[in-house]
């Protein structure tokens with residue numbers, strides 16, 4: 001059992017949860033994730049390791065409530081425990097001195113960019129974080145991000161904070177001032193990652209994206225997380241989750257993500273019906 005050490009609702013439906021998992025905290029690297037199961041009846045879901053502390057033996061999760069399992073997770077409190085907590089899984093991010101890197105997070109995708117930004121800075125890069133949100137009130141982790149990077153560029157869809165527009169407007173603002181980016185890492189909704197990749201293809205900037213297909217076992221056994229990259233089938237859980245964005249078949253990814261929509265709606269309705277909805 002894995003004890004919840006702290007829990008905070010950072011913005012409506014977005015939770016920061018610290019979980020006691022000393023062995024994972026000791027081994028974790030930027031870009032990796034865990035798979036958890038709340039209880040005996042629960043489904044397994046993957047969540048990125050948003051931060052880890054080997055001294056306190058804790059792992060930070062940042063998650064958005066969107067369906068049955070994230071609703072159940074959000075209903076747990078400090079002192080409660082999670083039944084299964086497996087990791088670290090997936091390939092770590094490639095961290096080296098590239099020069100100047102932009103680490104781009106959209107919405108909840110800001111959380112997984114934090115450990116990457118931190119590791120990139122420690123490897124000697126100049127790190128610019130582009131953080132996108134629909135509106136100012138739901139932007140997460142601004143202070144934490146500012147503490148590890150050289151510069152933060154914020155974009156909001158409604159213009160309530162930073163540049164009005166999308167993270168791609170943030171990239172454009174850097175290009176317009178003559179910034180030469182050697183690598184971009186983008187994490188967020190699939191449509192956001194696709195837009196970033198379209199923009200950086202023209203600009204000829206190497207771009208890494210972190211893919212989030214449905215995962216079940218997280219160990220390469222079930223085939224649930226199949227993605228097409230460079231015309232070849234890859235398993236996001238063991239070959240990724242990070243891939244060269246210019247080689248990813250985003251159309252295939254978007255189609256696969258819609259596959260279980262009916263079952264997911266039924267599961268969420270059940271959770272709300274039995275009174276666990278938050």
Ligand SMILES: Cc1cc2nc3c(=O)[nH]c(=O)nc-3n(C[C@H](O)[C@H](O)[C@H](O)COP(=O)(O)OP(=O)(O)OC[C@H]3O[C@@H](n4cnc5c(N)ncnc54)[C@H](O)[C@@H]3O)c2cc1C
Pocket residue numbers: 033043044045046047048049062063064065066067068069070071108111112211212213214215216241257261264265267268
């Ligand atoms: C490697 C990886 C890292 C992730 N990290 C985070 C994170 O740090 N924070 C966060 O909020 N979310 C993260 N996600 C997405 C998260 O796993 C889903 O939001 C979660 O599984 C939804 O489960 P649910 O039962 O609440 O909702 P459901 O109603 O079951 O699903 C809603 C949507 O979530 C996605 N989803 C559902 N089940 C899975 C699954 N087993 N694997 C992947 N996606 C699924 C689907 O796109 C689906 O349309 C990550 C996904 C992957 C693959």
Ligand code: FES
Pocket residue numbers: 214215216217218219220221222223224225226235236237238
């Ligand atoms: S989640 Fe089963 S193969 Fe990747």
